[in-house]
Amino acid sequence: MKSLVTRREVLQLGLAGAAGLALSKLAPAQTTNRSNGRVKNIIFMVSDGMSAGVPSLADEFSKMARGKGAFWYQLLQDPDATLGFFDTAALNSLVTDSASASSAWATGSRVFNGAINVLPDGTRLTPIAQIVKQAGKKVGLVTTTRITHATPAGFASIQPKRDDEDDIAPQYLDVVDVLMGGGLRHYAPNQRRDQRDLIGEYRNKGYTYWDNRDQVVSNARPEKVLGLFFGSHVPYTVDHINSEELKRTMPTLAEMTRKALEILGDAPNGFLLQVEGGRVDHAAHANDAAAILWDQLAFDDAVAVVHEFASRRDDTLVIITSDHGNANPGLNGMGGEYEASNKALELVVQSKCSYELLPTHLSKATSADDVRDILKAQIGIEVSKEEAGALASAVRGQLPTIWNRQHRNLQGLMGQVMSNYNGIGWCGTSHTADYTWITSLGPGREEFHGLIRNTDAFHKMLKLMGLSFKNPSMTPQEARRYMTFAPRISMPDWA
Numbered sequence: 028m029k030s031l032v033t034r035r036e037v038l039q040l041g042l043a044g045a046a047g048l049a050l051s052k053l054a055p056a057q058t059t060n061r062s063n064g065r066v067k068n069i070i071f072m073v074s075d076g077m078s079a080g081v082p083s084l085a086d087e088f089s090k091m092a093r094g095k096g097a098f099w100y101q102l103l104q105d106p107d108a109t110l111g112f113f114d115t116a117a118l119n120s121l122v123t124d125s126a127s128a129s130s131a132w133a134t135g136s137r138v139f140n141g142a143i144n145v146l147p148d149g150t151r152l153t154p155i156a157q158i159v160k161q162a163g164k165k166v167g168l169v170t171t172t173r174i175t176h177a178t179p180a181g182f183a184s185i186q187p188k189r190d191d192e193d194d195i196a197p198q199y200l201d202v203v204d205v206l207m208g209g210g211l212r213h214y215a216p217n218q219r220r221d222q223r224d225l226i227g228e229y230r231n232k233g234y235t236y237w238d239n240r241d242q243v244v245s246n247a248r249p250e251k252v253l254g255l256f257f258g259s260h261v262p263y264t265v266d267h268i269n270s271e272e273l274k275r276t277m278p279t280l281a282e283m284t285r286k287a288l289e290i291l292g293d294a295p296n297g298f299l300l301q302v303e304g305g306r307v308d309h310a311a312h313a314n315d316a317a318a319i320l321w322d323q324l325a326f327d328d329a330v331a332v333v334h335e336f337a338s339r340r341d342d343t344l345v346i347i348t349s350d351h352g353n354a355n356p357g358l359n360g361m362g363g364e365y366e367a368s369n370k371a372l373e374l375v376v377q378s379k380c381s382y383e384l385l386p387t388h389l390s391k392a393t394s395a396d397d398v399r400d401i402l403k404a405q406i407g408i409e410v411s412k413e414e415a416g417a418l419a420s421a422v423r424g425q426l427p428t429i430w431n432r433q434h435r436n437l438q439g440l441m442g443q444v445m446s447n448y449n450g451i452g453w454c455g456t457s458h459t460a461d462y463t464w465i466t467s468l469g470p471g472r473e474e475f476h477g478l479i480r481n482t483d484a485f486h487k488m489l490k491l492m493g494l495s496f497k498n499p500s501m502t503p504q505e506a507r508r509y510m511t512f513a514p515r516i517s518m519p520d521w522a
């Protein structure tokens with residue numbers, strides 16, 4: 028189970044060269060018969076941390092906020108779409124994080140939460156982007172998180188700890204042709220720990236560097252792009268649509284996706300593109316109703332762009348899914364005969380900012396009344412004096428008694444208080460073990476019907492593209508000795 032490529036070899040080669048070596052040593056006799064593949068292109072779309080209740084809430088919210096339903100809702104009624112579920116888990120937990128989930132899709136092997144394509148004994152796995160790149164395809168990653176964040180990183184990099192994003196940033200060089208999202212802080216020399224000028228290094232390798240919306244919506248179609256539009260994660264959509272500056276400077280997920288398809292669309296040997304609505308997950312952690320619904324709709328707009336591209340051709344498989352549930356939001360029955368539920372959800376339309384920006388506003392508050400006024404102005408909800416007092420104390424670090432420990436933080440308290448008004452209840456502030464939705468379109472879509480283990484996505488995608496590759500894997504039993512504590516729930520014996 029030891030890697031054939033040692034860490035020293037990787038370091039000697041440099042990270043960019045390592046991918047090629049890993050492929051040649053790990054896979055000396057892999058089939059790369061492109062002509063047998065039924066599928067030339069794959070577009071893999073991830074609404075990160077999207078619990079099963081989010082798309083239906085977003086559809087209703089979209090009708091209230093935009094006067095039209097969600098595009099995904101229409102797709103669900105399309106006889107040409109196939110519906111299924113991913114069974115998600117990590118090697119060390121029934122609840123996966125994004126690093127482990129993306130690794131499972133990208134390698135066919137589950138890893139521990141926090142790891143990107145590395146088994147607990149240090150064995151390095153080869154992710155799908157590196158495999159398809161060697162087979163002559165182009166690769167794209169588009170996201171609203173930092174481009175070095177777990178979900179995009181899982182498709183294209185190998186890193187024992189997902190938080191080492193400075194070390195992930197150089198690994199896309201020569202593997203990923205189109206990169207668009209946030210994360211400038213891991214590329215700019217004045218923001219990296221080692222002060223390495225990665226933007227310069229990418230430019231030297233033929234990448235065009237973009238940092239503004241104008242470039243994305245222009246007619247430019249460079250061969251390779253490094254587009255970094257924000258220092259960290261791209262701002263939430265609810266903040267974007269309420270800021271003239273962000274609307275001017277920041278591309279939307281749909282705009283980035285359209286440009287990526289323009290660039291990759293006529294690649295002679297096809298392409299693999301991952302599109303991530305990454306901040307749906309963050310909004311779920313924050314129990315932030317407006318943030319999650321607006322970001323889900325931004326993802327939905329990107330789904331429409333992808334559908335427009337793929338429906339005109341017969342060589343492109345589209346997979347639309349999520350990596351795990353998160354906080355499982357749901358609209359509660361409110362009032363007598365539940366007749367207050369619709370009005371409750373409508374309140375979310377009035378939110379002018381995400382909870383991420385609230386501290387800026389709340390820092391000016393000196394009393395519970397101030398908190399109440401600020402929440403009324405920004406979120407459009409008038410909380411009770413008692414609730415405002417509890418929130419004011421929580422902002423100062425003093426939480427009231429909250430018996431559910433999942434909610435014992437400011438986010439959890441906000442979620443609970445606001446749910447009294449907008450009706451959206453949350454089961455916690457962390458990921459959940461739920462199955463996730465899959466909607467697939469195009470050739471090979473029938474492979475994604477029914478309940479599918481997340482690791483099977485790797486084998487199915489490669490098979491459909493006429494490729495084959497076997498990564499090492501570890502059973503939960505073998506992995507148990509690497510765990511910091513023994514699981515109390517016995518893990519099924521997945522091979």
Ligand SMILES: [Zn+2]
Nearest residue numbers: 076308309312
């Ligand atoms: Zn998360």
